[in-house]
Amino acid sequence: MVTLTIDGKEVTVPQGTTILEAAKSVDIRIPTLCYHERLNPIGSCRMCVVEIDGFGHPMAACTTPVEDGIEVTTNSDRLTRIRQDSLKLILVNHPLDCPICDKGGECLLQDLVYEHGIDKVEYTAAKVDRDSLYATPLIRYWPDRCIMCLRCVTACQEIKGIGAISIEGDGYGAQVVAVDPEICQSCGECLQVCPTGALTADLSRYRGRTWLIDRVPTTCTYCGCGCQLELNVQNNQVIAVTTKDGVGVNQGSLCVKGRFGYEFINSDDRLKTPMIKQNGEFQEASWDEALSLVAEKFSAIKAEHGGGAIGGLTSARCSNEENYLFQKFMRAAIGTNNVDHCARL
Amino acid sequence: MAEILFSSWGGEVVDNRDKEGQDLEPVNSVELPEYFRQDEAVKALMGWYGLVIRDPETDVVDLSRVYMKEIQEKSCGKCFLCRIGTRVMAETLERICQGQGKPQDLEVLGRLAESIQESSKCNIGQSGPVPILHALEHFAEKFEAAINDKKAVPAGSYHSKLTAPCMDACPIHLDIPTYVECIKEGRFQDSLDVIREKLPLPGVVGRVCVRPCEEHCRRMNLDAPISIKFLKRFVADYELGKGKEPEFEIEPSEKTGKVAIVGAGPSGVTCAYHLARKGHDVTVYERFDEPGGMSAMGIPDYRLPRPILREEVDRIERMGVKFNYETVVGKDIKLSQLEADNDAVFIAIGAHLGTTMGVEGEEENYDGYISGVQYLLDINQGRDPYPAGKKVVVVGGGNVAIDCVRCSFRVDKPDVNLVYRRTKNEMPADHVEIHDAEEEKVNFHYLTHPVKIIAENGKVVGLECVRMELGEADESGRRRPVAVEGSEFVIDCDIVVPAIGQTMDLSLLEGREDVKTTRWKTIVVDELTKQSDEPKIFSGGDCETGPGALITACAGGRTAAFSIDKMINGRSLEYSEDDYFDKFFKKVKVYDQSEDIGFLGGRERKELEMLDPDTRKFTNDEVEQGFSIQDAMAEADRCLRCYRVATVKV
Ligand SMILES: Cc1cc2nc3c(=O)[nH]c(=O)nc-3n(C[C@H](O)[C@H](O)[C@H](O)COP(=O)(O)OP(=O)(O)OC[C@H]3O[C@@H](n4cnc5c(N)ncnc54)[C@H](O)[C@@H]3O)c2cc1C
Ligand code: SF4
Ligand code: SF4
Numbered sequence: 001m002v003t004l005t006i007d008g009k010e011v012t013v014p015q016g017t018t019i020l021e022a023a024k025s026v027d028i029r030i031p032t033l034c035y036h037e038r039l040n041p042i043g044s045c046r047m048c049v050v051e052i053d054g055f056g057h058p059m060a061a062c063t064t065p066v067e068d069g070i071e072v073t074t075n076s077d078r079l080t081r082i083r084q085d086s087l088k089l090i091l092v093n094h095p096l097d098c099p100i101c102d103k104g105g106e107c108l109l110q111d112l113v114y115e116h117g118i119d120k121v122e123y124t125a126a127k128v129d130r131d132s133l134y135a136t137p138l139i140r141y142w143p144d145r146c147i148m149c150l151r152c153v154t155a156c157q158e159i160k161g162i163g164a165i166s167i168e169g170d171g172y173g174a175q176v177v178a179v180d181p182e183i184c185q186s187c188g189e190c191l192q193v194c195p196t197g198a199l200t201a202d203l204s205r206y207r208g209r210t211w212l213i214d215r216v217p218t219t220c221t222y223c224g225c226g227c228q229l230e231l232n233v234q235n236n237q238v239i240a241v242t243t244k245d246g247v248g249v250n251q252g253s254l255c256v257k258g259r260f261g262y263e264f265i266n267s268d269d270r271l272k273t274p275m276i277k278q279n280g281e282f283q284e285a286s287w288d289e290a291l292s293l294v295a296e297k298f299s300a301i302k303a304e305h306g307g308g309a310i311g312g313l314t315s316a317r318c319s320n321e322e323n324y325l326f327q328k329f330m331r332a333a334i335g336t337n338n339v340d341h342c343a344r345l
Numbered sequence: 346m347a348e349i350l351f352s353s354w355g356g357e358v359v360d361n362r363d364k365e366g367q368d369l370e371p372v373n374s375v376e377l378p379e380y381f382r383q384d385e386a387v388k389a390l391m392g393w394y395g396l397v398i399r400d401p402e403t404d405v406v407d408l409s410r411v412y413m414k415e416i417q418e419k420s421c422g423k424c425f426l427c428r429i430g431t432r433v434m435a436e437t438l439e440r441i442c443q444g445q446g447k448p449q450d451l452e453v454l455g456r457l458a459e460s461i462q463e464s465s466k467c468n469i470g471q472s473g474p475v476p477i478l479h480a481l482e483h484f485a486e487k488f489e490a491a492i493n494d495k496k497a498v499p500a501g502s503y504h505s506k507l508t509a510p511c512m513d514a515c516p517i518h519l520d521i522p523t524y525v526e527c528i529k530e531g532r533f534q535d536s537l538d539v540i541r542e543k544l545p546l547p548g549v550v551g552r553v554c555v556r557p558c559e560e561h562c563r564r565m566n567l568d569a570p571i572s573i574k575f576l577k578r579f580v581a582d583y584e585l586g587k588g589k590e591p592e593f594e595i596e597p598s599e600k601t602g603k604v605a606i607v608g609a610g611p612s613g614v615t616c617a618y619h620l621a622r623k624g625h626d627v628t629v630y631e632r633f634d635e636p637g638g639m640s641a642m643g644i645p646d647y648r649l650p651r652p653i654l655r656e657e658v659d660r661i662e663r664m665g666v667k668f669n670y671e672t673v674v675g676k677d678i679k680l681s682q683l684e685a686d687n688d689a690v691f692i693a694i695g696a697h698l699g700t701t702m703g704v705e706g707e708e709e710n711y712d713g714y715i716s717g718v719q720y721l722l723d724i725n726q727g728r729d730p731y732p733a734g735k736k737v738v739v740v741g742g743g744n745v746a747i748d749c750v751r752c753s754f755r756v757d758k759p760d761v762n763l764v765y766r767r768t769k770n771e772m773p774a775d776h777v778e779i780h781d782a783e784e785e786k787v788n789f790h791y792l793t794h795p796v797k798i799i800a801e802n803g804k805v806v807g808l809e810c811v812r813m814e815l816g817e818a819d820e821s822g823r824r825r826p827v828a829v830e831g832s833e834f835v836i837d838c839d840i841v842v843p844a845i846g847q848t849m850d851l852s853l854l855e856g857r858e859d860v861k862t863t864r865w866k867t868i869v870v871d872e873l874t875k876q877s878d879e880p881k882i883f884s885g886g887d888c889e890t891g892p893g894a895l896i897t898a899c900a901g902g903r904t905a906a907f908s909i910d911k912m913i914n915g916r917s918l919e920y921s922e923d924d925y926f927d928k929f930f931k932k933v934k935v936y937d938q939s940e941d942i943g944f945l946g947g948r949e950r951k952e953l954e955m956l957d958p959d960t961r962k963f964t965n966d967e968v969e970q971g972f973s974i975q976d977a978m979a980e981a982d983r984c985l986r987c988y989r990v991a992t993v994k995v
């Protein structure tokens with residue numbers, strides 16, 4: 001264990017802990033922008049700089065492991081100047097299009113600019129023209145809004161192990177580029193970690209404001225993994241799917257279906273009642289009608305050919321309990337052991 | 346040397362602007378070369394450590410503009426302040442130089458420079474604004490004048506270069522900060538690509554390099570150098586483990602030709618690789634039946650497993666390079682024949698003859714007297730050099746001597762001694778190697794010098810030695826050992842192995858007065874082009890430099906390949922800007938051991954796991970086990986990315 005002080009408070013943490021984590025453990029907040037709990041520290045934003053007594057150079061708290069006996073200061077005029085300069089420099093390029101940004105209201109950049117009271121930017125440079133091509137059409141890349149924090153690139157590489165996007169170019173012209181769109185799985189990991197509105201879900205564009213949305217926690221129904229997600233609902237319409245970092249088995253990740261495959265919910269083509277085919281045409285029916293018909297047919301087959309003639313296939317999209325009931329029904333009511341499950345195939 | 350008008354290099358401010366004659370202060374922190382090229386006097390330097398001005402006509406504002414533009418172009422874009430801040434600074438300076446400066450510009454420059462320098466992620470941003478801050482402090486009136494005059498500042502002529510301490514120290518100038526950063530980011534294949542841009546043998550060099558880079562690693566000022574060598578090995582092993590075949594890009598030059606290479610050692614093989622990448626038709630002639638030269642025949646398998654070497658050379662063969670083994674140039678085929686059949690010949694025959702110790706009995710050819718190179722060659726070919734012998738004395742203090750003693754255990758010689766005339770401190774061998782030999786229980790006899798080989802019936806039975814003590818320092822700074830009179834004693838032994846140096850076998854040059862050699866029997870070529878006086882003949886590696894290191898030999902091969910390519914394409918072999926910067930940085934040191942970086946250090950360097958000394962000393966299995974992925978990434982994360990830029994006004 002290592003003991004240090006942060007803003008005069010004594011902290012004891014295991015070796016290898018970063019200054020940022022140590023501060024967090026005693027509720028001292030150091031502003032961060034590129035840091036994301038699920039990623040190795042990136043160190044691009046320099047918002048988390050702190051001073052360490054006896055060392056001339058400020059250090060990034062997110063990338064610096066603690067040392068025994070150090071005295072850390074998280075706030076000073078110098079640190080404020082650096083943080084303000086970091087934000088001001090972003091604003092040299094970042095448009096103030098918050099009114100039409102889908103991220104408005106829960107954008108980390110917005111919050112930090114507000115917190116640091118940036119009311120003017122005295123720095124200027126010619127704006128860069130960047131490509132807006134992205135790895136997947138499901139995600140829209142707004143290059144002007146991109147602050148190059150590199151969370152997206154890191155997430156695609158570290159969490160997904162894919163590397164469909166990367167940074168290209170040097171200096172001011174450096175940009176996030178879809179280096180290998182072929183391998184992109186449209187999982188939206190990048191979208192999930194982006195702290196700004198530089199990556200937005202294209203299906204959700206201009207469909208709701210973050211502060212008017214109800215986030216309804218639920219379990220993804222696509223497969224047996226049981227990923228936790230939130231349906232973003234406004235005016236009784238699902239307009240997006242989001243996740244909470246660190247929640248559920250998926251810890252915030254989803255696959256393309258879980259993250260983007262929600263349009264069926266509000267689709268006009270969606271079946272809402274059972275249908276029975278009559279004279280070659282499907283007709284709407286009540287549940288009672290439908291179930292009676294099925295029961296009648298099963299009984300007839302069973303009477304003629306025996307229960308063994310019937311097999312049942314259940315689904316990974318059902319819960320454990322439902323799957324249990326299904327096999328119970330097949331064995332006890334239908335009288336067959338021919339039960340299987342799609343996940344086994 | 347023409348005096349310096351102003352210097353802020355390394356924080357030492359010398360201001361001679363209003364001084365004359367006696368009052369002129371000397372500059373201690375840097376030695377600014379007088380010339381860049383022969384005809385270009387160095388007028389000023391702006392770089393990571395400050396600003397040095399010799400010529401009073403130097404326009405500091407224009408120098409700042411050019412330097413800052415260079416910094417911006419070299420910024421990688423991975424942190425905010427450097428990526429955008431240096432651009433704001435560069436554009437501001439550009440504007441001032443165009444006569445469109447504004448009064449508030451200086452404040453903006455000063456504030457930004459400070460923030461960028463204090464908080465950027467790597468040394469481009471941390472060192473980039475340093476000289477600008479110095480310029481703003483000491484030449485404020487020049488900037489103010491440029492802004493107030495509203496006139497364009499005339500543009501001067503400059504040379505700029507990006508370097509890093511480790512990169513500059515590496516003889517082949519591998520882009521270490523980038524390949525290490527790729528590992529940190531988990532992009533192992535990209536890392537290999539960066540290495541292979543220059544070096545085709547990452548698995549070999551990643552195991553046995555003498556690593557001058559690590560001796561110049563800036564992280565040493567905080568705790569310990571980055572494990573640059575083993576990170577290279579890690580990526581090479583990673584690829585091999587995945588069974589991946591690298592894709593070498595072949596971009597044929599406009600004109601391609603035929604080239605013969607003599608010697609399939611590291612130098613020859615590297616030359617072949619670069620020529621093949623440029624589409625030339627390359628044939629390598631090699632005396633032995635396998636490639637690698639001293640890295641196969643000298644360096645023992647427990648340090649460098651042969652399959653690693655073979656695979657890396659096989660890949661070059663698959664690029665289309667032909668290898669003719671068991672062909673001695675000078676005997677089986679004449680050098681003149683190669684010259685006649687080819688557009689160029691690269692001679693890389695290494696240094697394979699053992700030097701003698703000059704002691705009594707050496708000329709007698711006793712059984713049990715075996716030169717170090719021969720001793721290792723036998724062992725590497727799976728033979729016991731002298732089965733009758735069991736007690737070995739190796740003479741010498743270099744890496745070859747250490748290899749000889751450590752190998753001895755592995756051919757069942759239980760009693761192994763090393764005789765060296767100075768102390769452990771002066772030993773030129775790698776300290777890690779010395780430590781490993783100690784662990785394996787070699788008997789070290791320091792301050793001991795051989796005087797006579799004692800033999801009976803034509804067989805070695807002992808080595809008479811004399812004790813030494815250290816006297817005055819010689820020109821190399823090492824204290825010269827002197828014999829203690831009357832201290833003679835005999836070490837009983839039946840094998841004596843002199844491993845005090847090698848020299849060149851130049852028989853292939855017999856009758857060729859046009860190709861000059863030195864009195865140390867090295868081949869004379871231009872230091873930077875590797876061309877000999879005979880335009881078609883080039884040479885590099887140990888036979889050019891004298892026995893040296895693998896990476897130096899590879900660097901020579903690479904340089905020669907570029908020269909040969911130029912020659913075939915009818916271009917002159919003029920030195921490039923990079924070559925002149927190489928010379929420049931010999932004076933303006935890129936690494937400063939005494940720099941106080943001001944960072945919190947203390948992050949432990951990851952070490953490799955080793956086989957236990959008692960097991961390893963008897964086997965030829967590789968002693969050092971490579972990094973795990975996790976350790977490699979953690980080690981790479983320690984790198985400070987010490988890139989820095991120098992702009993020279995000429
Ligand atoms: C025992 C030992 C240990 C060493 N350990 C290290 C180490 O740990 N790290 C390190 O960096 N360096 C080490 N070195 C040095 C390193 O091996 C050499 O600097 C390097 O191999 C030189 O490469 P080269 O291509 O110039 O010559 P060589 O490797 O010597 O290759 C020359 C080749 O030319 C061939 N040849 C010679 N004459 C002819 C001819 N007439 N016709 C055809 N072929 C010919 C030879 O057979 C040989 O294959 C060691 C050297 C020795 C001897
Ligand atoms: S959608 Fe997934 S795979 Fe595609 S770029 Fe984003 S993180 Fe990478
Ligand atoms: S797209 Fe988002 S996550 Fe990616 S670099 Fe830009 S701002 Fe950061």
Ligand code: SF4
Binds near residue numbers: 466
């Ligand atoms: S070069 Fe270094 S300081 Fe500049 S943007 Fe890249 S990481 Fe930051």
Ligand code: SF4
Binds near residue numbers: 564986
């Ligand atoms: S810390 Fe990294 S960039 Fe700096 S000298 Fe060492 S290896 Fe090179």
Ligand code: FES
Binds near residue numbers: 032033035046060061
């Ligand atoms: S949060 Fe530490 S550098 Fe961005």
